[in-house]
Amino acid sequence: MSRSNTDHxxxxxxxxxxxxxxSSLGTGKSENWKNLTAGKSGIHSITRxxxxxxxxxxxxxxxxxxxxxxxxxxxxxxxxSSATGEAIDEAGFSGKDFxxxxxxxxxxxxxxWHHRGEIYAQDIDGNEVxxxxxxxxxxxxxRQDMFELIQFSRTADLLAEKHKTKxxxxxxxxxxxxxTTAIQMGVEAIRRGECTTALCVGTDGSVxxxxxxxxxxxxxxxxxxxxxxxxxxxxxxxxxxxxxAEGAGALVLESLESAEARGAEILAIVRGCGEKADDFxxxxxxPDGSPVIAAVxxxxxxxxxxxxEISYINAHGTSTPENDRMEYNSLKAVFGDQIHQIPISSNxxxxxxxxxxxxxxxAVFSVxxxxxxxxxxxxNYTNPDPDIPLDVVPDVSRKAEVNxxxxxxxxxxxxNACLVLGRA
Amino acid sequence: MTSNNEVWITGIGLISSLGEGGDxxxxxxxxxxxxxxxxNSETTAPxxxxxxxxxxWATQISRxxxxxxxxxxxxxxxxxxxxxxxxxMKGDEELCSTMDMIVAAGGGERDxxxxxxxxxxxxxxxxxxxxxxxxxxNDLRPTLFLAQLSNLLAGNISIVHKVTGSSxxxxxxxxAGISAIQTAAARIxxxxxxxxxxGGAYNSxxxxxxxxxxxGHYLWNKAPTGVAARAKSGNGGxxxxxxxxxxxxxxxxxxxxxxxxxxxxxxxxxxxxxxxSEGEAIKRGQALRNGLEVSSDIPTLxxxxxIADIYGEEMQVLGDNSPIRCYGNQFGxxxxxxxxxxxxxxxxxxxxxxxxxxxxxxxxxxxxxxxKILVSCFGHWRGEGLAVISNHKAEG
Numbered sequence: 001m002s003r004s005n006t007d008h009x010x011x012x013x014x015x016x017x018x019x020x021x022x023s024s025l026g027t028g029k030s031e032n033w034k035n036l037t038a039g040k041s042g043i044h045s046i047t048r049x050x051x052x053x054x055x056x057x058x059x060x061x062x063x064x065x066x067x068x069x070x071x072x073x074x075x076x077x078x079x080x081s082s083a084t085g086e087a088i089d090e091a092g093f094s095g096k097d098f099x100x101x102x103x104x105x106x107x108x109x110x111x112x113w114h115h116r117g118e119i120y121a122q123d124i125d126g127n128e129v130x131x132x133x134x135x136x137x138x139x140x141x142x143r144q145d146m147f148e149l150i151q152f153s154r155t156a157d158l159l160a161e162k163h164k165t166k167x168x169x170x171x172x173x174x175x176x177x178x179x180t181t182a183i184q185m186g187v188e189a190i191r192r193g194e195c196t197t198a199l200c201v202g203t204d205g206s207v208x209x210x211x212x213x214x215x216x217x218x219x220x221x222x223x224x225x226x227x228x229x230x231x232x233x234x235x236x237x238x239x240x241x242x243x244x245a246e247g248a249g250a251l252v253l254e255s256l257e258s259a260e261a262r263g264a265e266i267l268a269i270v271r272g273c274g275e276k277a278d279d280f281x282x283x284x285x286x287p288d289g290s291p292v293i294a295a296v297x298x299x300x301x302x303x304x305x306x307x308x309e310i311s312y313i314n315a316h317g318t319s320t321p322e323n324d325r326m327e328y329n330s331l332k333a334v335f336g337d338q339i340h341q342i343p344i345s346s347n348x349x350x351x352x353x354x355x356x357x358x359x360x361x362x363a364v365f366s367v368x369x370x371x372x373x374x375x376x377x378x379x380n381y382t383n384p385d386p387d388i389p390l391d392v393v394p395d396v397s398r399k400a401e402v403n404x405x406x407x408x409x410x411x412x413x414x415x416n417a418c419l420v421l422g423r424a
Numbered sequence: 425m426t427s428n429n430e431v432w433i434t435g436i437g438l439i440s441s442l443g444e445g446g447d448x449x450x451x452x453x454x455x456x457x458x459x460x461x462x463x464n465s466e467t468t469a470p471x472x473x474x475x476x477x478x479x480x481w482a483t484q485i486s487r488x489x490x491x492x493x494x495x496x497x498x499x500x501x502x503x504x505x506x507x508x509x510x511x512x513m514k515g516d517e518e519l520c521s522t523m524d525m526i527v528a529a530g531g532g533e534r535d536x537x538x539x540x541x542x543x544x545x546x547x548x549x550x551x552x553x554x555x556x557x558x559x560x561x562n563d564l565r566p567t568l569f570l571a572q573l574s575n576l577l578a579g580n581i582s583i584v585h586k587v588t589g590s591s592x593x594x595x596x597x598x599x600a601g602i603s604a605i606q607t608a609a610a611r612i613x614x615x616x617x618x619x620x621x622x623g624g625a626y627n628s629x630x631x632x633x634x635x636x637x638x639x640g641h642y643l644w645n646k647a648p649t650g651v652a653a654r655a656k657s658g659n660g661g662x663x664x665x666x667x668x669x670x671x672x673x674x675x676x677x678x679x680x681x682x683x684x685x686x687x688x689x690x691x692x693x694x695x696x697x698x699x700x701s702e703g704e705a706i707k708r709g710q711a712l713r714n715g716l717e718v719s720s721d722i723p724t725l726x727x728x729x730x731i732a733d734i735y736g737e738e739m740q741v742l743g744d745n746s747p748i749r750c751y752g753n754q755f756g757x758x759x760x761x762x763x764x765x766x767x768x769x770x771x772x773x774x775x776x777x778x779x780x781x782x783x784x785x786x787x788x789x790x791x792x793x794x795x796k797i798l799v800s801c802f803g804h805w806r807g808e809g810l811a812v813i814s815n816h817k818a819e820g
Contacts, residue, residue, distance in 0.1 A: 050553035053561065108531045108574040108595065111636070113542075113556055119639075120543040130540025131631035135471070138638040139645065147640030148805075152530060152574075153596030157806050160697060168695035168807055170603045171596040173529075173575045181592060185607075192614040213560045214569035277525070277591035279582040282492060282570050291588065412570065413579025415591060 005257040008304035011191040016267040017259050018091025018252030020083035021364045023351040024060035024245055028086055033368050036376045037397040041229035041350050043243050049209050056221040058228040060245025060352030061207045073109045075205030077155045079248035084159060084201055091252035092264055097164035100197035103185040104156040104171050105178030107206040107356045111150055165199055175411030178202055179249060179359025180419055184273040186253040196258035202360030203248035212244060220320060233380035234317035234346035235324050235392045242318040245352025249360030266424040268367040272303025278414030289330035291416050296334045299418035305404060307335045312375055314366045314407040317346025318353050328388045345378040345393040359409040366405040366421050375400050431612045432679045432686035432816060433771045435511025435672030437503040440755050441474035441665060450772045453780055461754050463648045470645040473628035474665030474756030489584050494533040494571035497580050500625030503668030504581045511672035512684060524590045524617045525578055526608050528600035528624035528760040532572035534632045538563045587621055598801055601763035602809030606693040608673050618678040623670030624761035637662060642804055650784035651728050651750040655735035662729050662804060665756015669765045687771035689816040692716050695809035705734060705808055709741035712810050721745040723779045723794050725769050727762040727801035728752060738802040747790040753783035763809055766799035770813035773797060
């Protein structure tokens, strides 16, 4: 059966032809999927740096990339590079120049304490203190590697140069919705006819002392350190915060026409994207949920689907008291009582919250859910929150025919973005 | 959906070391007695910077909101408010709640005092790791984290000015500003959006940000002088400048339907990226320029930073026939905000049927007024972008 190359609004249909992933559960789709559907947790006690005296000592760090010397930007690039390589291989572009632009969701970078500490100790006897001392030391000794490491464009520069993507790569941040935004921007570029392929990547390797403490000071993190693998418990009554994590997800997007013309395997269709900014508070969502409701509705409208056509929801599900309640209330507003029949699970119960990368990783897992006909569980669901009566696919994965997935991502700064992914 | 809407610039919000508002900047920059740049060479000596004027913040940001932001976010939120005012959209719930937004941002300010104190104590500590954990847990202000997140300038604009259609933040030094303008214009042209707030902000009075440049020896540390003069002195060097710049871009149809005229329109934005080995940026820049099909003598606004190698390559691409104005002479370098600033300056010139007098000795006089202006930005480290801005009333 031949299908239309354009969607319900006359735009090019956008499909996924390659995917790659790294998380605390492992490298690559195969290892991740095996662990994810087995309900395995990648959360563990932090060993990367001293957690002496800290309220939170667990995270979903990725400790198997062999980065030397270790820094957040170096790990962030290594994660992105791994996931991107896998996606490009699958799409059939390995060894070739990638024929489209790069949209990269990456965390903000800055000098870390050990970087500044090294500079600060350069001239121990000098009279200056504070930044005057740091600037004087920098003036006296050039550190080109350190300069390059903290350029905000660096990860995208390196990826673009490695895969010879087209044009000026875009590095973006919409906080914890960034990975979703990267995909959305790829979809939009293809729909505009600017390109027929786009490389969309979300990456985050920024679990370090200060970032952990900063989130901790905002009371955003769990303090359930004793059994790390049980710390992330979305939709449970005793959830008390998210678990910071690392990883990367990469997707090759392509117009259906281009994919079919070159005989590429079509993994899924990106049916629609929705977003809506919130003006209520810097870290909290509008109490009435209206921006999240609007983002979900925009995603469904963009996809040309009715809410009854969604067969599974990949939740943002961070395991903070506020997010999970807000997400439920907002979904209920869109789906009505039907929401209680739709399976919804949170990958974060196992991989933690990979922040900038989360949306891209969860998009990869959403496509795998469709293709494999298995819904990954929400683990650690031993104490359900009675105010969130959802079918969270508790603890054990479930076989199911999944045609359309809604994947949610919300972030600080009023960021709300949703994807609707469908069976090819 | 291959639409091709005209991309109109219908609002400019600009604040810098020179003043506040588009018209005030035009007057200052074109006054018969040449404007002198405003430069502070003392506070962060030996580094100079162009400090922001002190605006009446309360006209755009409530005291309560202002307390939640560090200076770069204040500068950006203020400029965004000016742009919305200028476009006649401020406080219009229907227009603001459907307005898209793209912000070009770097990182926020660190707590300079806390950083310095902890480093000083760590020098004398036998267990610096535990000291760091203790001190950060006790000394960091929780709200400071939010002031450092790149996307929180956009977040604050949503809160302060109720711009909530969409919110995206681009990062990556000068490239962030180029991509922001390019993407915003493409969304309007294609019909994906009909009104967008786009821009960025930079606070130059920041030793922490100066440090990131100085690690690679990119800062000018001698007596301030012009962009070309610095570029011809050794490796050159950047003088940073504080700028808040936001533009309201609108499809022609959307603007006309509400009876709004434009400063100018964005005809094209072209951008690329790659190695900076000798001659590479020239090849890319020439390909971009050739694609734009502009005349060899088009008046040009350059965001040149004065880093010697890339300055020389950019000038080769721009050629000898054009009157070129390096606006960093007047504003300093505002990194992510510098390309959007050039777009605004081009729009102001076109709407006044004029161009700018030379900003530095050696810049040639413009022969006559033009219906088109080229804006050029070759980033200090990576990224190259060109834009053609034209008079929307001109034929053809």
